[in-house]
């Protein structure tokens with residue numbers, strides 16, 4: 001027994017002293033499936049990423065959880081489908097208070113809890129207010145752009161005292177641009193975005209020709225310092241390009257046979273190589289997992305300023321494969337067999353559970369939202385016999401589902417932003433489709449009529465999708481303090497919802513209710529009783545600030561009452577809750593219960 005205890009002690013000591021592996025994620029913006037040499041690009045040269053693939057593993061069925069930026073990033077960092085963490089699409093500055101809520105648990109928080117140094121370098125796009133910035137989501141430091149490089153300054157941005165102003169800009173010119181903007185419109189400063197360090201702007205507008213190099217510089221310096229401090233590290237290097245507008249430094253201008261788009265990719269490739277070289281130089285090459293991928297497919301409407309997803313159909317914003325299936329290469333010398341390929345389904349949501357497994361850092365025992373992603377250590381490091389843990393994968397906003405080789409596509413139209421008015425492609429079918437992705441990777445043959453039973457099975461899977469923020473429960477006794485919605489309190493031209501008191505059948509209709517946050521305030525569990533015929537969307541504002549979108553699944557009918565649960569933060573004392581219908585069809589709200597989550 002004594003010997004056993006001693007052994008256990010020794011093992012514990014050894015394990016705790018074992019070197020934790022480092023993680024580097026290089027997340028590119030709008031890079032297409034065919035934009036890398038190792039994925040079939042002919043005009044664009046990417047020797048460093050190709051070398052990475054030769055030394056590591058190429059993933060040919062790697063998906064992101066959304067076909068657009070913010071939602072894809074939320075899923076990468078939390079391991080959850082984006083709707084579960086309240087992120088539906090793309091965040092814009094100056095359009096209200098929104099972002100990935102700080103209460104959601106990220107990869108950076110996981111690793112930081114075990115002593116990792118954590119850096120977010122590059123594009124963030126999960127909210128630009130201080131409370132939504134990387135430094136409030138587990139990153140020690142942030143150096144980069146708070147949103148897309150084609151956006152605007154944020155009106156409430158904090159500027160550093162020694163902020164560098166370029167292009168004749170100053171605090172006065174920025175203020176004037178906001179004052180001159182038409183109500184509800186952005187200032188006339190498109191494509192002028194801030195470069196931030198932590199919570200402050202340090203350069204405005206960012207000289208975009210320098211950004212690819214500078215975030216690599218920052219990452220390299222961070223790697224060097226982490227090694228010097230003997231700390232494991234996590235670098236989240238999110239290149240703001242090839243999202244348009246495109247910029248390159250002098251060194252890469254006109255170099256690629258693929259035009260300016262090719263120049264941008266080649267500069268990214270070169271700087272990826274510099275980061276890989278830094279790992280070698282500082283002796284951590286064989287203790288670092290590097291992942292190189294993209295946040296969604298290529299932005300095809302940008303023509304030769306957009307990439308290619310060949311042989312996949314369509315690109316960014318689409319529920320065809322080109323929207324969410326992205327190029328992915330992973331490298332970890334000695335752990336990942338060199339020059340191999342994995343064709344099994346893997347997703348960006350797998351990073352959090354996989355990093356947890358690889359590093360031995362457990363997810364918090366009280367974590368409320370368990371990741372939808374899986375530990376894919378086997379797919380990353382195992383042999384060709386390893387199989388995907390996915391029985392189902394849900395596309396953006398449940399627009400489709402993949403199960404094995406089969407994909408059912410609900411036949412949703414593209415938004416106008418993906419294809420400008422009048423340019424909607426003729427082959428933008430709204431009919432329901434079934435594809436066999438192994439036999440037909442390009443989604444050219446709809447076989448729904450030949451296999452109606454398979455389509456039916458997949459449709460039923462969509463109904464079970466976790467990609468809603470809220471799951472349904474039976475209504476029941478009050479769980480905590482109950483608040484009833486009162487009759488006649490609906491504003492915004494809503495019609496009363498039959499016998500239900502809180503009917504909000506018009507878009508924009510709202511109900512305000514005052515609640516008590518108690519002495520301490522904090523996090524509360526809300527159980528919301530409601531009924532609706534179709535899926536409903538309700539914005540929940542707490543004290544005037546949007547806290548989340550309540551994406552309420554249909555209860556199956558207007559007379560069928562169910563309840564859904566969501567967490568929200570309240571301040572001590574009185575709080576004003578505003579529920580605003582965001583979708584035609586609306587919802588009947590019955591009551592909600594609030595229980596302090598201690």
Ligand SMILES: [Ca+2]
Pocket residue numbers: 029030068069243295296
């Ligand atoms: Ca993107």
